[in-house]
Amino acid sequence: MKNKNLIIKTGSFWILTFLLTAHCSLFTIHCLYAAGEGTATATFLRLEQGARALGMGGAFTAIADNSDGIYYNPAGIAQIRKDKELAFTYSSMYQDISCSFLSFATPTSPESGSGTFGMGVTYLTVDGIEKTDSSGNKLGDMSIYNMAATLAYATKSDGLSIGIAGKYIQQDYDVQSGGGYAGDAGFIIELTENTLFLGASALNIGPKAKIGDVKNKLPMNLRAGIAYKPTASLTLATDLEQPNDADNKIHAGIEFAYNPMLSVRAGYKTIKNLSNAGLTAGVGIKSEVGKGSGKRNFVRRASTGSSGPRDTITVCFDYAYVSYGDFDATHRITVGLKF
DSSP states (O other), X not given: OHHHHHXXXXXXXXXXXXXXXXXXXXXXXXXXXXXXXXXXXXXXXGSOOOHHHHHTTTOOTTTOOSGGGGTTOGGGGGGOOSSOEEEEEEEEOSTTEEEEEEEEEEESOTTTTOOEEEXXXXXXXXXXXXXXXXXOOEEEEEEEEEEEEEEEEEEEETTEEEEEEEEEEEEEETTEEEEEEEEEEEEEEEEETTTEEEEEEXXXXXXXXXXXXEEEOOOOEEEXXXXXEEETTEEEEEEEEXXXXXXXXXXEEEEEEEEXXXXXXXXXXXXXXXXXXXXXXXXXXXXXXXXXXXXXXXHHHHHHTOOSOOSEEEEEEEEXXXXXXXXXXXXXXXXXXXX
């Protein structure tokens, strides 16, 4: 009870400080970017990543507690305090469009819990695009490549997690190419111990990106979310997303852990101009793989809280289904390791 009261009191202080600061800062950022002319470039950065999060409708800003969380809120990786995490997400989208996302997170010092470093790489390809000259003559096929590499750091203290990230963006459109830089920042506040969480993030903040001789603003996103865990096995979450050149989006999701190795998920996100779209569903499966004969040592480590080398690797498989109404649904698969 004493620890819970400490988190509530400390959280209350940080709520007042951060909400006032964040409100002023994010409002200023929004005004600056919303005032820009034209549509954003590098819109592949808006493709949500991680099958677990997508199974919950993308409502992950106040959770973000795995390596994929770096996409939604860099503060989330601060919750990874003992084990390293590695995950790979793949999505085959429409026609010849595919997107991959690789993420990794590692605590700087498991003994002290002083902070967590993370990285993420997004890679999108579009193949089989017909290329023609000014007269309409076919010149063969072309491909598009988009890539973003992210480095992040987050730390947690007294129920407050804060994180920052920097990213390099590269776009290749056959005859034109270019790049840019951007940054992310976010926080998560634990309002009540292991139960209620509030999070917010500002993503893709940076100067205009140049492709050839043309400059366009980046697809900046402001996200705010709340997560509620009434029991250890049930999580409810909702997010509000505000892009700088599109309509606001609402995300909502639920996750139920049937047991430590099996979870089911469902969610919804608003998708404008598409009827019967936005429903999501997913499942997560975990399995522990032993290294040598160390199973007994792992059980002892888990029960005592020891931060020594673990003797098993946890293999995670997550799948998400995302409905797009009259268009074909997309399927996301994430394979991850905790070691």
